[in-house]
Amino acid sequence: MILRYVEVTLKRLYVEAEGIRLQPANPEMAPLTYPHEAFEVLGVVSGALRA
Numbered sequence: 098m099i100l101r102y103v104e105v106t107l108k109r110l111y112v113e114a115e116g117i118r119l120q121p122a123n124p125e126m127a128p129l130t131y132p133h134e135a136f137e138v139l140g141v142v143s144g145a146l147r148a
Contacts, residue, residue: 107142 108119108129117136119129 107145110138 106121108121111118111120112133115130116133117131119131121128
């Protein structure tokens, strides 16, 4: 897959009663919460390369 001109971020996903919570690894960033019906998982990261 190639994404161009799109901001992408990776977060841990938690399915909770009130919605989907995306939790960043950086404790200085706030989690993001979405309603179940407004969320779609497009893939799963199995590894990352940093340049």
